[in-house]
Amino acid sequence: MSQDEKPGWLGRLFGRKGGAPEAPEPPAGSPASPAEGRPDFATGAEDVAHVPLPAGEPAPAGPGRHAVPDVLEGADLQPIAGESERPPSGTAGDDPARGAESADTTRMAREPETAAPASAPDIQPVDAAAALAHDAMDTAADAQDAEKRGWWNRLTAGMKRTSSALSDRVTGLFTKRKLDANTLEDLEDALIQADFGVATATRIAEAVGRGRYEKGISPDEVRAILAAEVERALDPVARPLVIDGSRKPFVILMVGVNGAGKTTTLGKLSLTLKAEGHSLMLAAGDTFRAAAIEQLKVWGGRTGTPVVSGAQGGDAAGLAFDALKRAKAEGTDVLLIDTAGRLQNKAGLMAELEKIIRVLRKSDPEAPHATLLVLDATVGQNALSQVELFAKAAPVTGLVMTKLDGTARGGILIALAARFGLPVHFIGVGEGIDDLEPFAARDFARAIAGLEKG
Template identity: 80%
Template sequence: MSEDKPGWFGRLFGRKGSQPADQPADQPVEPPIDSPASPAEGQPDFATGADAVEQVPLPPSEPDPDESDRNAVPDAIEGADLQPIAGEPERPPAGTAGDDPARGAEPADETELAREPVIEPPPVQPVDVAAALAHDAAAEPQREAKGWWGRLTSGMKRTSSALSERVTGLFTKRKLDANTLEDLEDALIQADFGVETATRISEAVGKGRYEKGISPDEVRAILATEVERALDPVAHPLVIDTARKPFVILCVGVNGAGKTTTLGKLSLKFKAEGRSVMLAAGDTFRAAAIDQLKVWGARTGTPVISGAQGADAAGLAFDALKQAQAAGTDVLLIDTAGRLQNKAGLMAELEKIIRVIRKVDPEAPHATLLVLDATVGQNALSQVELFSQAAPVSGLVMTKLDGTARGGILVALAAKFGLPVHFIGVGESVEDLEPFAARDFARAIAGLEKG
């Protein structure tokens, strides 16, 4: 192979081989027949190309073979696992452009993209739930003084307004026929009165008035009469048996139904009646529930038996009952953790509480109140059914009637279970929880004046 012919690197850098003297410049050079393939036809000629390429200096990051002392590793640290020292500035690796002991580490590259700043989260501060509840109670605006009837009609406004609008639209300038009665029944079912009660009210409205005109006021009067008839058998006040000391009241229900608040309000009512009361913070799963009950105890001067969060609720109920007996307390109110009615494990814990307190008093609890949230609608029916299987539910407390347009659920519960309804709640204030009266409730839900 001719030394003048450029190799692969030669052609890469643009070098041209010299033409033979006996060959014209415009005639292509033909390779010998026996010679190997040219670089263009086969593999590049690295041997000749390497000789022809000019020496390129090594980049700064590569060690210089001619300066072995500079690249040598001292014997003292050879083979050591070199790691940066905590708190010391990190130096560039040996052999780099920044490896100058006098200069120190290389400055940061200002052209590098700015990184997201690391924001340290603020330390988590414990929430003083008791102080927050007390502050909310003190900051609550003073409401206009009015009696229970005024608070009841105001709280039932959503349900009564929805019914009045439907009734007015159905019976204004319209004869009473099958279609009208069917529409009335649908409106009552949408208000959660239940199919049985809705059918009975529709039949009462149509009785003797078929194909005749009827005013919306007449329909509301019939509605109030039928609702009162359905609720009157279950309107029973909670009676405290003074022969049983303490009279143990167990409060059960799902999460958020208002059990703790209900017990706080009941403690105020019993104290106003001259009874001694003790509270047991049996909702040991929520620290907020324990603090909330302590706030109610501080407001009323009522002792509160509590434990640490996560403590055994059954054991706490046992201790509370023993202390209430020793103190001669009239009423012991036991709070429990909220639990879903379809969770067998949680319902089993409720059964355990009852078994444990019956070791102290075989007849306890003397009353078991199931607190229901009116806003859950038809789901309240399954709550009553399943809680009654786990605990001896003796009565109902219906809360949050002011937050729904489906207050007819109380009528459906009365028709299906017949359990006593002791109290209803239409607000957050203490005076917004009152004993249940069927007539007042029926006229309030129908949008009528107190009769």
């Protein structure tokens, strides 16, 4: 501000008498402060708190605000030298604490003070330890329920192709005609096409027709009977994988054809066993595929598990023997051994699998303690041949069914159960870490029939 402007400003400030005149319009194109981006004649509520005061009372002081008499309300204010460089009140520059203090002081100046009667709150004593324990139990229960719902949603989504194909056939068969021999025959054909197997399909068709011949039956009733019969067929084989702690290490051998998902299944299984508190060691016995060795190392890194590996094309039997020897020396609970994919009809490859087992038994006569055959659900009836021929080369103790989400013929699991009766330990419905779960007959049966979880 120049010296010539000061007398005019003082005259305008102190020359007013009586009531406040109407405020003139601010001049157009007023210069804006570079720091704040608004005209220098600050009239914002955050800068000036206009507080009407009773006559004769001095303006109250307060941090970060200017309380002015209403006689200056709307006055043509001009900046005081140095004011434009100060941070706006209520913000206090970059100090949030001072800004909050200013805002709070402004609010108190605008609102009348009302003194609340002082009274002590009614506080009941709380057992802190009991409250924390109760909250922890509720949290664990909620997490478990969410996990179960998550798996059920993944299972039903994965089984959608099979359940939709069956539901469409069932709805078409039982909405327009009575139950007769032709209808039951068509139902049996639909089940066979879903790879339920002839024996299972015949039994289910007989169960649907029992006592209902020449009568009407709804599609929902048929699906309920279907679910009950599938559960009855699968319940005897739905068995969890049990780790025998007296055998240390407990050796698990993974076998199967190319592309069935052995290495991925082994990695997911290692996560499950690690979560159960077992110490693990992985052996990269698929020495024919370099990617399998690297893939297993990635799984080992995820779980903090050591991986025994060798050069690509090396002797798989020798590597398995070295891994077992090391696992014994380190007191490892579980040794998981991956193997190369091999077609079940190739005698040379199956002989190599037999060699791996012979070499393992030189160190432990009972090894492997579990041999899991990983099956791809998309191969359909070929899975029956795989089980039959792999069981001749290795002591298959249980099955893992993968890729149920990639086929409309998910009933192959029922045909396998009816023919071999081998335990089904796990099923997979996707490529995610959480898409491999212990097999539950009831859940699988209701999912394949297109019913809600019961």
